[in-house]
Amino acid sequence: MKNKMNWSEAKLPFPLKASNTVGIEVYEIPDEKKEEVLRKLYPFDGCPDLSAEKYDLHVCRRFRVREFLVVRERDSNLLVSPYYLTGGGTVIDWTDLG
Numbered sequence: 430m431k432n433k434m435n436w437s438e439a440k441l442p443f444p445l446k447a448s449n450t451v452g453i454e455v456y457e458i459p460d461e462k463k464e465e466v467l468r469k470l471y472p473f474d475g476c477p478d479l480s481a482e483k484y485d486l487h488v489c490r491r492f493r494v495r496e497f498l499v500v501r502e503r504d505s506n507l508l509v510s511p512y513y514l515t516g517g518g519t520v521i522d523w524t525d526l527g
Contacts, residue, residue, distance in 0.1 A: 437470065437506055445501055448514055454501040455514075463495060470499065470508040472520060483523040488516035491526065 443462070445454040458466055468476050477483065479495040487510075496511040497520075507513075508520040 438504065439506075440501065441466070441499065441506060448500070450514055452502060453514070456499045456501065456506075458499060460495075463497075466499060467494065467497065467508070470506065470520075472508075482526060483510070484526050485510040485512050485516060485518040486522045486524055487518035488512045490516075 441456055441458075443456045443458050445456055448455050464479055467479065471477075477494045479493070481494045482491055483494055484491055490512055492511050498509050498511055498513055500507050500509055500513060510516070510518040510520075510523060512518055
């Protein structure tokens with residue numbers, strides 16, 4: 430049986446940088462790895478394209494999916510909007526603009 434990394438819990442193979450929020454670090458994910466990381470961490474069916482536009486319900490702002498962040502918080506990796514550090518919107522708070 431192959432060893433499969435648990436992408437939601439194990440530290441990812443990217444550098445971490447401290448944020449202004451205590452206990453939260455932000456991964457520095459190279460652009461060429463963003464799609465792979467998004468597909469591994471996206472918890473729902475129908476993973477969006479990096480060029481798709483989403484809306485963060487917490488801050489009422491639009492963003493391109495490619496702008497997502499992955500943060501390390503409480504021994505977990507969270508897929509979040511680019512506004513997470515100010516508004517707290519995780520992937521469950523992304524909605525279509527429709």
